[in-house]
Amino acid sequence: MQSSELETNKIRNDFPILTRKINGKPFVYLDNASTTQKPLSVINKIVNYYSFYNSNIHRAVYDIAEEATHAYELTRQKVCKFINANSPQEIIFTRNATEAINLVSYSWGRKNIQKGDLIILSEQEHHSNIVPWQILAKEKHAKIKYLKIDETGNLNLNELEAYLNSNNNNNIKLISLCHMSNALGNIIPIDKIINTAHAYGIPVFVDGAQSVPHLTTDVNSLDCEFLAFSAHKMLGPTGVGILYGKKNILEEMDPFICGGDMIKEVHKEKTLFNDLPYKFEAGTPNIADVIGFSSALDYLNEIGMDNIRNHEIELTKYALEKMSELKQIKVYGDVNLQNRGGIISFNLGDIHPHDLATILNEDCIAIRSGHHCAQVLMEKLEVSATSRVSFYIYNTKEEINIFINALGKAIKLFQL
Amino acid sequence: MSDDIYREIILDHYRNPRNKGKIDNADVVIHDSNPLCGDQIDIYLKVVEGQIKDIKFDGKGCAISQASASMLTEMVMDKPLTTAKDISKDEVLENIGLTNLGPARIKCALLSLKVLKMGMVKYYSDKEPTTAEKMEKDSNLF
Numbered sequence: 001m002q003s004s005e006l007e008t009n010k011i012r013n014d015f016p017i018l019t020r021k022i023n024g025k026p027f028v029y030l031d032n033a034s035t036t037q038k039p040l041s042v043i044n045k046i047v048n049y050y051s052f053y054n055s056n057i058h059r060a061v062y063d064i065a066e067e068a069t070h071a072y073e074l075t076r077q078k079v080c081k082f083i084n085a086n087s088p089q090e091i092i093f094t095r096n097a098t099e100a101i102n103l104v105s106y107s108w109g110r111k112n113i114q115k116g117d118l119i120i121l122s123e124q125e126h127h128s129n130i131v132p133w134q135i136l137a138k139e140k141h142a143k144i145k146y147l148k149i150d151e152t153g154n155l156n157l158n159e160l161e162a163y164l165n166s167n168n169n170n171n172i173k174l175i176s177l178c179h180m181s182n183a184l185g186n187i188i189p190i191d192k193i194i195n196t197a198h199a200y201g202i203p204v205f206v207d208g209a210q211s212v213p214h215l216t217t218d219v220n221s222l223d224c225e226f227l228a229f230s231a232h233k234m235l236g237p238t239g240v241g242i243l244y245g246k247k248n249i250l251e252e253m254d255p256f257i258c259g260g261d262m263i264k265e266v267h268k269e270k271t272l273f274n275d276l277p278y279k280f281e282a283g284t285p286n287i288a289d290v291i292g293f294s295s296a297l298d299y300l301n302e303i304g305m306d307n308i309r310n311h312e313i314e315l316t317k318y319a320l321e322k323m324s325e326l327k328q329i330k331v332y333g334d335v336n337l338q339n340r341g342g343i344i345s346f347n348l349g350d351i352h353p354h355d356l357a358t359i360l361n362e363d364c365i366a367i368r369s370g371h372h373c374a375q376v377l378m379e380k381l382e383v384s385a386t387s388r389v390s391f392y393i394y395n396t397k398e399e400i401n402i403f404i405n406a407l408g409k410a411i412k413l414f415q416l
Numbered sequence: 417m418s419d420d421i422y423r424e425i426i427l428d429h430y431r432n433p434r435n436k437g438k439i440d441n442a443d444v445v446i447h448d449s450n451p452l453c454g455d456q457i458d459i460y461l462k463v464v465e466g467q468i469k470d471i472k473f474d475g476k477g478c479a480i481s482q483a484s485a486s487m488l489t490e491m492v493m494d495k496p497l498t499t500a501k502d503i504s505k506d507e508v509l510e511n512i513g514l515t516n517l518g519p520a521r522i523k524c525a526l527l528s529l530k531v532l533k534m535g536m537v538k539y540y541s542d543k544e545p546t547t548a549e550k551m552e553k554d555s556n557l558f
Contacts (some may be wrong), residue, residue, distance in 0.1 A: 352478035354453050358421065358521060371454050384454050384476055413422050 006303065006311045012394050014039040014299075025364040028399045033182050033210060033343050033390035034368055035232045039299050042235060046292040057287055058261055058278070072287055075294040076277070082297050083227065084218040085244055089276040092243040092250070093290055097209040098128040100228035100243035101176075103280060104205060105132035107253040108226075113173055115141040120163075120175040122147040122155055123380045126182050127373040129207045133176065142173075149380065152334045153186040160193065164200045175204045179211035183372040183388065184333035185316075185343030187211065194224055203249070209233060213392075214312060214341050216305040219244055236296035237289035243280070250276050257282040308393055312342035315391045315400065319344055322404045328416045329407075332381060342391035345372070348407060349416035353387040356410055363406045421514060421521075422479065429483035434490055437472045446535035450527050452520065455481040457531045463539060467496050473531075478524050484512050485528035492532070501536055501551065505529065 020027040053064040080088045094100045179190045194204045203225035213234035231240035259282040264272040328349040353369030368388040371378045439460035449456040455477025462470035473485045492500040540548035
């Protein structure tokens with residue numbers, strides 16, 4: 001499939017920021033794994049809420065409060081449909097994917113993890129899928145095991161199987177993995193892993209922060225216990241995260257943040273908690289941005305997740321081909337396009353990623369440099385940092401050409 | 417502008433850092449890092465009669481942080497502590513010729529100065545606690 005089939009030109013017109021020129025140069029945004037740009041429909045949706053029906057939800061009886069409540073809950077229904085959950089009650093709005101993971105490590109973890117238990121993560125997790133579990137493990141005197149990855153960033157499934165098989169005392173209580181690595185772009189065979197885990201009765205938390213914006217997600221067929229992702233990485237506003245959890249599990253969990261809206265009755269001595277999903281949404285939530293997120297979901301549905309995936313495969317293929325022509329470059333991650341998303345981590349000779357990002361910024365190209373909140377992975381790769389480009393629906397081959405040209409300039413400047 | 421930043425002198429100090437390594441029996445060893453970039457700097461100081469008799473740095477990171485550390489060691493070698501103590505951020509930036517850095521990259525350029533000042537606070541805290549305290553309170557230093 002050609003990337004032009006996505007009608008990139010038409011799409012780009014929907015994003016005001018992409019018309020920007022800085023120092024007369026077009027703005028080339030290649031940091032989509034960090035956050036994506038917002039289409040006008042999302043921006044307008046938020047402006048519209050604040051302009052015409054700004055009010056608090058779930059309480060007041062007047063018209064605009066009902067409009068706001070309806071719009072907020074409509075987003076929940078759209079999210080439910082987008083990931084094919086069974087019920088909107090399984091969709092909890094948080095601030096971001098990080099908070100969603102913290103919610104589970106706190107509410108589920110403190111109830112279900114005991115002394116001597118094990119939590120399985122991998123070496124390529126984002127800090128947000130390491131630190132909450134580390135704190136839980138420390139508190140409960142539990143342990144964390146990191147699944148190893150090979151040089152291409154792939155997990156060894158045999159290692160997992162053998163490990164689960166030898167776990168005679170059944171103390172593995174959770175497996176929590178990112179579906180797509182934010183640093184390498186590798187996609188793990190999460191469906192197989194969930195099947196294997198379930199054969200041993202172990203629940204699986206899927207960190208979908210990178211995968212949900214780029215791949216079709218179906219929690220019903222995946223059968224994962226939890227899934228976390230962030231609206232801002234999929235055209236939506238910042239400040240909105242989503243936790244999906246199986247209803248029976250969420251019902252058993254105690255609240256995370258407590259206060260208004262998450263209660264049914266409060267007395268001096270006891271409180272009766274609200275039903276799902278409100279039990280986990282204390283206080284006034286981020287109403288405007290949740291409402292704005294519904295337009296992002298509409299936008300993605302309109303294009304179609306399969307088309308998005310194909311577009312990104314096409315761009316990644318093109319970029320990898322062009323980059324491989326530079327002999328000074330080292331690209332990390334799997335070379336098989338089916339096993340990776342539109343994220344490419346690399347190093348160019350001995351140029352430090354921060355220097356490279358500064359040089360590219362001169363040509364108005366936004367890339368990411370650093371450890372990508374994955375220092376455990378960086379240690380494994382034996383680098384302190386990498387440069388990273390990541391694509392989305394509005395990126396073009398022309399932009400990749402501009403990027404490749406700028407790499408050429410950096411090579412010249414550093415006399416590689 | 418990157419031509420301005422990555423001038424020959426910066427690349428020279430990056431590729432061939434001066435005073436890089438460790439000092440055995442250093443009077444002060446101090447380490448810090450830049451959490452945003454992951455740049456790391458260790459500074460080793462040998463002080464004799466109030467004078468920096470030897471200084472070495474060790475570290476890893478971007479060209480700006482490492483070249484800046486290399487140039488800073490040249491700046492303070494054989495200087496009295498009292499002189500080194502008063503080196504300002506602007507002096508360092510002027511010395512390395514990078515006065516137009518943005519807020520993100522300026523931290524790279526000033527990391528070694530921060531580590532040096534931390535080292536001097538550590539050194540003074542045994543000998544002249546009041547000087548150490550005064551230095552720590554001077555927010556311009558860090």
